[in-house]
Amino acid sequence: MSATDSTAVRCTGIRKHFGEDEARVEVLRGVDYTVRRGELSFLVGPSGCGKTTLISVIAGLLATDAGQVHLFGRDLAGMPNDERILFRRTHLGFVFQQYNLLQALTAAENAAIPLLAAGVRRREAVDRATALLERLGLSGKTGSFPRQLSGGQQQRVALARALVHEPRLIICDEPTAALDHATGEAVMELLASAAVHPDRAVIVVTHDNRVFHFADVIAQMDDGRIVGVDPRRRSGPVPETVSPTPPSPLSA
Amino acid sequence: MNWVGLQMLRNDRAKFAAMIVAVSMAVFLMQNQAAILATMLSMTAAQIREVEDADLWVTEPDVECFDQVKAMRDIQLMRVRGVPGIAWAAPLLKIDAIGRSEGGRLNTVTVLGIDDVSLAGLPRRMRVGRADAIRELDTAIIDPGGHQLFFPGEPFRPGRSLRIRDRRIRIVGISDVAAPFTGLPMLHTSRSTAAALNLGEQHMTSFILARSAPGTPPEQVCQRIQALGGLRARTTEQFAADAMWFYGSQGVPMLFMVTITIGLIVGAAITGQTFLMFIKENARPLSMLKVVGTTDRQLGIMILLQGTVVLALGSCFGSGIAAAVCNLVRTQPFLRSLYLPWQIALGTCLALASVTGVALYASFRHVRGLEPASVFR
Ligand SMILES: Nc1ncnc2c1ncn2[C@@H]1O[C@H](COP(=O)(O)OP(=O)(O)OP(=O)(O)O)[C@@H](O)[C@H]1O
Ligand SMILES: [Mg+2]
Numbered sequence: 001m002s003a004t005d006s007t008a009v010r011c012t013g014i015r016k017h018f019g020e021d022e023a024r025v026e027v028l029r030g031v032d033y034t035v036r037r038g039e040l041s042f043l044v045g046p047s048g049c050g051k052t053t054l055i056s057v058i059a060g061l062l063a064t065d066a067g068q069v070h071l072f073g074r075d076l077a078g079m080p081n082d083e084r085i086l087f088r089r090t091h092l093g094f095v096f097q098q099y100n101l102l103q104a105l106t107a108a109e110n111a112a113i114p115l116l117a118a119g120v121r122r123r124e125a126v127d128r129a130t131a132l133l134e135r136l137g138l139s140g141k142t143g144s145f146p147r148q149l150s151g152g153q154q155q156r157v158a159l160a161r162a163l164v165h166e167p168r169l170i171i172c173d174e175p176t177a178a179l180d181h182a183t184g185e186a187v188m189e190l191l192a193s194a195a196v197h198p199d200r201a202v203i204v205v206t207h208d209n210r211v212f213h214f215a216d217v218i219a220q221m222d223d224g225r226i227v228g229v230d231p232r233r234r235s236g237p238v239p240e241t242v243s244p245t246p247p248s249p250l251s252a
Numbered sequence: 253m254n255w256v257g258l259q260m261l262r263n264d265r266a267k268f269a270a271m272i273v274a275v276s277m278a279v280f281l282m283q284n285q286a287a288i289l290a291t292m293l294s295m296t297a298a299q300i301r302e303v304e305d306a307d308l309w310v311t312e313p314d315v316e317c318f319d320q321v322k323a324m325r326d327i328q329l330m331r332v333r334g335v336p337g338i339a340w341a342a343p344l345l346k347i348d349a350i351g352r353s354e355g356g357r358l359n360t361v362t363v364l365g366i367d368d369v370s371l372a373g374l375p376r377r378m379r380v381g382r383a384d385a386i387r388e389l390d391t392a393i394i395d396p397g398g399h400q401l402f403f404p405g406e407p408f409r410p411g412r413s414l415r416i417r418d419r420r421i422r423i424v425g426i427s428d429v430a431a432p433f434t435g436l437p438m439l440h441t442s443r444s445t446a447a448a449l450n451l452g453e454q455h456m457t458s459f460i461l462a463r464s465a466p467g468t469p470p471e472q473v474c475q476r477i478q479a480l481g482g483l484r485a486r487t488t489e490q491f492a493a494d495a496m497w498f499y500g501s502q503g504v505p506m507l508f509m510v511t512i513t514i515g516l517i518v519g520a521a522i523t524g525q526t527f528l529m530f531i532k533e534n535a536r537p538l539s540m541l542k543v544v545g546t547t548d549r550q551l552g553i554m555i556l557l558q559g560t561v562v563l564a565l566g567s568c569f570g571s572g573i574a575a576a577v578c579n580l581v582r583t584q585p586f587l588r589s590l591y592l593p594w595q596i597a598l599g600t601c602l603a604l605a606s607v608t609g610v611a612l613y614a615s616f617r618h619v620r621g622l623e624p625a626s627v628f629r
Contacts, residue, residue, distance in 0.1 A: 052628045056628060089546075098536075102537050104262065104263030118545070173628045
């Protein structure tokens with residue numbers, strides 16, 4: 001695939017099962033799913049339909065039974081393990097429903113984790129994370145520990161952690177599910193403005209139809225398949241914050 | 253990442269503290285027991301090793317240690333002196349007698365009668381007074397433990413006397429010899445004084461101390477002496493080793509080994525279990541680290557570092573307590589020989605570290621097996 005290809009994520013014919021014999025469940029039954037660069041793609045569908053499994057496969061965290069996953073033209077399944085980890089560390093960012101912040105670290109230190117994992121010096125990593133947190137509206141909280149932060153603030157720290165190393169694909173699983181509506185909306189708005197970038201794709205798994213208006217594309221999943229793709233013009237407050245040139249995802 | 257690991261450890265104060273306490277206590281217990289055992293064994297050899305002027309000991313054939321006394325005939329001394337390669341040989345008389353202080357305190361004492369002419373076997377280190385003052389008849393120097401026993405609370409000063417077998421023995425000095433395994437007061441006198449105390453017995457020589465001539469290996473001289481027949485000759489170190497083996501093979505070390513082993517197992521079990529619990533409770537954050545691209549290698553190093561910090565801190569505390577207790581106990585004259593060799597200190601720490609290492613490895617395997625995708629759940 002050429003570098004100019006606008007495809008960020010391309011899944012074809014993904015199959016995945018869990019368990020054996022009686023306990024065997026076919027979770028993904030031939031998923032075809034594409035996300036383009038610059039796109040904010042929502043993955044929606046009933047509980048248990050395989051959304052989390054699909055994004056785990058896309059992130060290279062789960063092996064598939066069949067099918068192919070290409071991220072920016074690279075086949076993760078074909079990579080040696082170490083290279084796959086390195087790819088994930090460099091090019092992927094994650095936001096989880098449960099935030100998954102380390103209680104032992106401050107907000108800035110938590111946000112700096114991907115940089116630390118990549119071997120960036122602590123000082124520099126924390127400085128970069130602090131600057132990012134400030135831009136995400138957490139100026140006064142960079143030195144706070146997770147237990148001192150509200151859910152919305154914690155999720156913003158998690159968002160900073162997903163962005164700090166300027167990845168090319170951000171994967172979010174139910175980022176607003178643990179938040180009340182207003183907070184969820186605010187987090188999603190931040191996600192849409194800070195994460196979206198012409199060279200980056202964002203996948204958001206969600207049940208929360210109150211935030212659907214942020215999506216560029218909504219992929220509907222059911223029973224292990226993508227059953228519909230609904231391209232829509234984003235109605236949220238976005239494009240003007242998106243810069244056409246890379247370095248920082250936040251430079252506006 | 254290592255820094256993140258240390259923060260995680262520090263953040264879980266309860267477990268961090270529990271592990272350090274467990275390591276400290278185990279290390280203290282092991283070092284303390286091992287030090288007592290080592291001290292006891294070295295005490296059985298100390299009286300032999302302290303005679304530095306001689307390099308070989310000649311005894312009756314079946315003598316195994318310093319506390320087994322077998323009378324030797326004077327002719328044996330002549331025979332030893334006649335062996336080629338002997339620089340000198342001198343008799344040492346060892347007797348046990350009842351001593352009584354002016355204050356009426358009674359105790360069995362060990363009297364060592366030192367050859368009047370050569371003074372071979374005279375204590376090298378003195379706390380008070382000069383050792384060669386014992387040349388005068390009916391004088392003796394006493395060890396600190398003996399002084400405390402007979403004259404409790406009194407400062408170490410010459411001038412007091414003991415009544416032994418109806419003779420008044422004047423104390424002219426306090427020696428600094430190692431505490432004996434028997435725990436009995438040690439009196440060094442001249443052989444004439446000791447013989448006078450031993451009147452009516454044929455026993456005049458218990459050991460023959462000898463020195464090999466320069467250029468002749470003591471082992472070779474020993475062989476020549478043994479070739480005479482009816483004698484046992486050993487270098488100082490051989491005799492010391494035989495003495496330690498003699499006591500060491502009596503089963504007492506087993507009791508200490510049991511305690512040491514319990515310390516090792518309990519210490520390692522508590523530390524290892526707590527560490528594994530710490531890792532398991534952090535399964536989610538650790539999985540998250542895996543998701544964001546931390547390698548198993550990085551996590552393994554992190555675990556190794558966490559374990560090393562726990563073990564190092566605990567070992568330092570434990571060794572510190574053991575050393576402090578040892579120093580405190582040593583102020584008691586009878587326990588003055590207690591010591592904690594660095595080999596024991598290091599050995600116990602390493603033993604605990606290697607057993608705890610099993611738990612560190614188990615923790616690493618647990619982390620390696622963590623399913624990163626589980627973080628989404
Ligand atoms: N590790 C696993 N072992 C066995 N079964 C699994 C495992 N992970 C997921 N499943 C099963 O796969 C199915 C799909 O799970 P998945 O988490 O992908 O659903 P989901 O669409 O994300 O649901 P939700 O909206 O509730 O999060 C479920 O039936 C689940 O029980
Ligand atoms: Mg899910």
